[in-house]
Amino acid sequence: MGVINLRVEQQTDVLIVGAGIVGLSIGIALLQEEKGLKVLIIDKEPAAGVHASGRNSGVLHAGFYYSPDSLKAKFCREGNLELRKLCRENSIPIQECGKVVVSRNSEEDGRLDLLYSRGLSNGVELELLEKTELSKYEPLAVTHQRFLWSPNTAISDPRAVTRAMVSKFEGLGGELSYGQRIKLQRAQDGVSAKNIRAKYVINAAGAQSDRLAKELGLAKRYAMVPFMGVYRAVSSDYLPLKRLVYPVPHPINPFLGVHFTLTLDGKVKIGPTAIPILGREQYSLFEGWSLSDIGQAITATRALIKGKSHKFGEILKSELPKLREKSLVRESALLVPGAMSIRKWQKKPPGIRSQLVDIKTGKLEQDFIVENFENSTHILNAVSPGWTSALPFGRWVAEEKVLPNL
DSSP states (O other), X not given: OEEOOOSSOEEEEEEEEOOSHHHHHHHHHHHHHSTTOOEEEEESSSSTTOSHHHHSOOEEOOSOSSOTTSHHHHHHHHHHHHHHHHHHHTTOOOBOOOEXXXXXXXXXXXXXXXXXXXXXXXXXXXXXXXXXXXXXXXXXXXXXXXXXXXXXXEEOOHHHHHHHHHHHHHHTTOEEEESOOOOEEEETTEEEETTEEEEEEEEOOGGGXXXXXXXXXXXXXXXXXXXXXXXEEEETTTSOOOSEEEEXXXXXXXXXXXXXEEOTTSEEEEEOOOEEOSOTTOSBTTBSOOHHHHHHHHHHHHHHHHOXXXXXXXXXXXXXXXXXXXXXXXXXXTTOGGGGGOOOOEEEEEEEEEEEEETTTTEEOOSOEEEEETTEXXXXXXXXXXXXXXXXXXHHIIIIIIGGGO
16 A cells, blocks of 8 residues: 555554564564455654664574574574565575684583574574584684584675565555654553554554553563664675674673674674663664653663673673774674774664563563553564564464454
């Protein structure tokens, strides 16, 4: 159907709040399952995928990081395959670079076994190899004793994927409306939104999803803390990597560490940082935050400090120095020593990963979280690998959470 103006009251079967890749995936799945269904997606921004969906690194993750009983494990491998298919159908480039995960010491070398075991449990193609083999895969990288090789990790263009998803959604009869800020409220016949009468509401608002849920009295146990990811980039002429190069992730904290990714336009990126900030959309110092953001970030940070799950002080101690280019490059050089000799690093636009914190336990929630309430479904935590997992995850939300209640 296309883009519509909501100056007058609009009526629809399903209202989806959030035009990121998750909201679009749910909308597409609903229209494919129920012919004739009216689905409207709204977003407060002037276009789709402005935030996490358009600012992520474009890595198609293979799915070996995640606990086998998690929703991330359930959908990442399948999402990798489906995203490749979507790219092929829409002539979106994919670079089949693969990824090596290298260790920096004997402790990390031991943790490779856990990653390898998880990968096999999740049905991921993965090899655990000795360091003598590393030069065959990525001659510029180094490792302590062993490394993991993931042949099905790849890169693509997140913005092009978003555009293809919008086109597919509209082609199925879906409607979009941008620049729409709404509040959800309880009504006599369930959840409703101003100027829009909908039989069912889906909250897929990304970093704002918990805020909408709280308007209905949900998600009270959670607060949101945003982490800024800063990158530096250089032309591959100066650092001709063939593969993505990642460290072994920390056993407690939900970040993958400073790593090397490639871009379709011939750049090599290092990063990201994981710096706690105050605003959920605070891409610069003086914009993208609100008093409500600050209050929630403080609440979440206090919970993290009191909790024993993540050693928040260690996160700050390790991450804050990486705001300086020299420290970030030094960290990356533990994986690829040649990074230290480069003087042409350029700062790239940051991304923000807004992470739910259980304020009772002080734990960062690491899996996708979906809650139903009356005639509504709320996607509260769809962080990485949300982009890779979006297509099957959106179909699961549609089939298991929405359609049985519509």
